[in-house]
Amino acid sequence: MDTGIQGASSAPTLAEIRDNWPASVDVARAATAFGISRSHAYELVARGEFPARVIKVGGRYRVITASVIGVLSA
DSSP, rough: OOOTTEEEEEEEEEEEEEEHSEEEHHHHHHHHHTTTHHHHHHHHHTTTTOOOEEEEEETEEEEEEEOOOOOHOO
């Protein structure tokens, strides 16, 4: 659903993730796939409880897209 508001986003579909997402995404983008807030996603990352595989690249966290797809497909 397009809200018409720049920057507003809704949860992506599994097909959109498969077809359009790069190999890894930032935590905030991955959070949209799970329907959770950015802040809650970072809390889960800090506790090692994020539902998909997270890696640290330099000082940033990245979420592996294939892992997101696997979790959402299960």
